[in-house]
């Protein structure tokens with residue numbers, strides 16, 4: 001299609017990286033287009049991994065504020081005690097440790113957009129203050145007496161049902177109404193399965209290009225099998241699985257039967273067993289076992305990579321030799337024996353967090369998951385160890 005005849009939503013789609021050909025995606029992008037150039041506050045809802053952050057960025061990128069800051073604040077990850085000083089800034093001496101004046105996120109976002117992610121996790125007292133900022137675009141720094149005016153556009157997101165949070169008394173109704181004025185819902189992947197083949201091919205192509213992997217591709221029957229799964233973790237889960245299969249299968253062509261071993265339909269909360277239901281009992285049991293083993297194999301490879309990443313250049317596909325779990329346990333035992341003689345537990349913890357962050361390229365959510373910590377705890381430890 002030529003430049004002139006290409007619909008505007010296609011252009012926004014290309015620039016924002018929101019992949020999909022379904023009506024739902026087209027409508028989503030058309031709504032982004034409609035709201036972007038206004039200053040209206042937008043609440044983005046949708047399950048985890050559906051692409052809310054991509055939508056928030058696309059709104060900013062298509063607004064008149066695009067050349068000004070886009071500040072993302074993960075409200076769920078900031079410890080309650082410091083959230084107000086993070087958002088509104090603080091004056092020198094306003095609390096122990098406040099040795100300097102510090103600008104908060106609202107001031108940093110001046111003339112741009114602020115994206116308040118996980119807004120449902122904001123403590124009630126902060127919700128009250130936020131409502132005031134939304135209404136008057138002014139606030140005071142913690143410990144300050146001067147009113148500060150800002151010109152900020154609000155974009156918020158949550159995977160919680162805010163109406164239910166209001167009913168439970170966890171979220172203020174007045175703030176909910178104010179935020180909900182313009183609401184964009186990002187549909188779950190299972191509600192737009194027609195987008196799956198495109199997503200699979202794009203994620204595979206991008207991952208192989210970035211990691212110099214020569215991948216033989218997914219067979220057509222495998223691509224359509226992706227559509228049979230319910231994807232509770234949505235696009236994030238799909239993307240992670242595509243990348244994991246490419247690594248574990250060493251770039252070989254993926255058939256339907258190979259893929260069926262990987263699909264997580266065995267997870268307790270997912271009653272959907274599309275791949276297995278019409279197979280004999282013994283075969284189902286065998287496949288369950290295989291899946292569990294593959295999961296373990298994947299995790300062992302990740303852990304091994306994590307442990308060795310200090311001695312190795314950044315992750316490369318070819319640098320993942322086969323190991324058995326016994327070898328791996330011996331590896332850990334040896335390395336921890338060596339390490340523990342030289343390092344304290346907190347030094348080792350610091351190192352592990354650093355390595356994990358390097359491995360997830362700074363993605364704290366993924367790092368927290370790998371480490372089995374809550375995001376808030378990980379942030380606390382990052383601050384405690386002075387990590388960046």
Ligand SMILES: Nc1ncnc2c1ncn2[C@@H]1O[C@H](COP(=O)(O)OP(=O)(O)OP(=O)(O)O)[C@@H](O)[C@H]1O
Pocket residue numbers: 017018019020046047048049050051052053054055158159235236239
């Ligand atoms: N339509 C899409 N096209 C391409 N990539 C997508 C799409 N939707 C999501 N992604 C990718 O999936 C991952 C998760 O997306 P994102 O972080 O925006 O989800 P989220 O809804 O904010 O999830 P959470 O509620 O867990 O924060 C990201 O890597 C993102 O780039």
Ligand SMILES: [Mg+2]
Pocket residue numbers: 052053117
């Ligand atoms: Mg998000």
